[in-house]
Amino acid sequence: MEVLDFIEMRVPAKAEYVGVVRLTVSGIASRMGFSYEDIEDLKIAISEAITNAVTHAYSEEDKGEITIGFGVYENRLEIMVADHGGSFNLNKIKDGIGPYNHNEPIENLREGGFGLFLINALMDKVEINNKFGVIVLMTKYIDEAEVGFDDQISTTQ
Amino acid sequence: MELDIRVEKDNDQIAIFLTGEIDAFTAPKLKEELAKCTVQSGKIIQVDLEQVEYMDSTGLGIFIGALKSAKEHDSSLKLVHLQDRVFRLFKITGLDEIMDIKPVIQGGKQ
Numbered sequence: 001m002e003v004l005d006f007i008e009m010r011v012p013a014k015a016e017y018v019g020v021v022r023l024t025v026s027g028i029a030s031r032m033g034f035s036y037e038d039i040e041d042l043k044i045a046i047s048e049a050i051t052n053a054v055t056h057a058y059s060e061e062d063k064g065e066i067t068i069g070f071g072v073y074e075n076r077l078e079i080m081v082a083d084h085g086g087s088f089n090l091n092k093i094k095d096g097i098g099p100y101n102h103n104e105p106i107e108n109l110r111e112g113g114f115g116l117f118l119i120n121a122l123m124d125k126v127e128i129n130n131k132f133g134v135i136v137l138m139t140k141y142i143d144e145a146e147v148g149f150d151d152q153i154s155t156t157q
Numbered sequence: 158m159e160l161d162i163r164v165e166k167d168n169d170q171i172a173i174f175l176t177g178e179i180d181a182f183t184a185p186k187l188k189e190e191l192a193k194c195t196v197q198s199g200k201i202i203q204v205d206l207e208q209v210e211y212m213d214s215t216g217l218g219i220f221i222g223a224l225k226s227a228k229e230h231d232s233s234l235k236l237v238h239l240q241d242r243v244f245r246l247f248k249i250t251g252l253d254e255i256m257d258i259k260p261v262i263q264g265g266k267q
Contacts, residue, residue: 015181022180022211040242047213051181114214114250121249 005072011050013064013083018050021068028070029077034142041122042140046079048115049136053083076124076141084133159183162190170201176208179216188219195226195234202227207238207261216243217250224256235259 009024011017025046029039046068053066071078120126125139160183161176171194179187194202204220206212220236227234235257239247244260247253 015184018181019178043211044213044246047180051213051215054181114217117250118214118246 001073001075003071003073003078005070007070007072008067009070010065010067013054013066015051015054017066018047018054021050022047024068025070025079028072029140032072032077032142034077034140038140038142042077042079045119045122045138045140046081048119049079049081049138052115052136053081053134075143076139078137078139080135080137082133082135160187162187164190164194169199171197171203173202173204174208175204175206178211179209179219180211180213181215184215184219187216188222191219191223192226195223195232196230198230198232200227200230200232202232202234204234204236205238206236206240206243209240209243212243212246214246214250217246217252220256221252233257 007028009021011021022043025042026039029042034042050066050068065084067080067082067084069078069080069082071080116126119136119138123138124141127137129135129137159177160179163174163176165172165174173191173194175187177183191204194200202223204223220234224234237259239258239260241260244253244258247256247258
């Protein structure tokens with residue numbers, strides 16, 4: 001299914017902006033028709049991803065910017081969070097992405113403790129790519145009946 | 158996107174009232190305020206989260222830290238009046254088994 005709209009935003013890698021991105025996802029998800037509960041899940045998931053990116057950017061003394069991409073589809077919202085300032089090449093990123101492997105040492109994502117665990121629990125699909133910095137790609141479906149692989153992803157422990 | 162912290166002390170009892178959002182931005186302030194209370198020995202600390210509309214894992218981390226600190230100093234820490242959304246995070250992560258938590262029951266104080 002083709003993406004209907006793609007929204008990209010870039011914010012400084014500072015904790016102050018976690019709330020700003022949260023309001024943005026709330027607006028987009030609300031426009032798409034997500035339920036109140038799902039919007040709350042999306043707000044937490046995106047905050048976790050941004051918080052991880054903020055921590056990562058600080059420790060690496062990176063450019064200090066986080067890029068967030070929202071892929072709006074008819075039945076789902078795909079959110080990408082990258083801890084570098086570069087623009088997304090949507091297809092290129094999606095090619096190099098795979099399911100999160102718990103044996104992989106991704107110290108910066110682990111720093112939040114429960115962050116990634118919550119993203120997994122609250123989103124329908126989560127993929128991590130760390131070839132170009134760290135990129136989190138997470139998906140939430142509007143219609144819960146569409147979620148066929150929820151358990152497979154969220155019970156990786 | 159702010160967090161207001163009000164602390165009321167009465168002998169060994171410390172009541173902390175939180176209003177707003179707990180995230181990476183507001184967390185450092187909360188951590189500092191909680192630490193001031195948990196380093197005192199023999200206190201009964203109660204944190205009221207009724208007015209907390211949003212919390213993520215940064216909040217979980219802070220309450221775990223506060224619990225550890227309270228135990229080290231022979232104090233107790235209890236979280237009360239959590240909204241469903243906030244309580245859910247403790248449940249998902251299994252922290253509701255470790256911490257003393259009393260959520261709001263069906264939209265009202267129990």
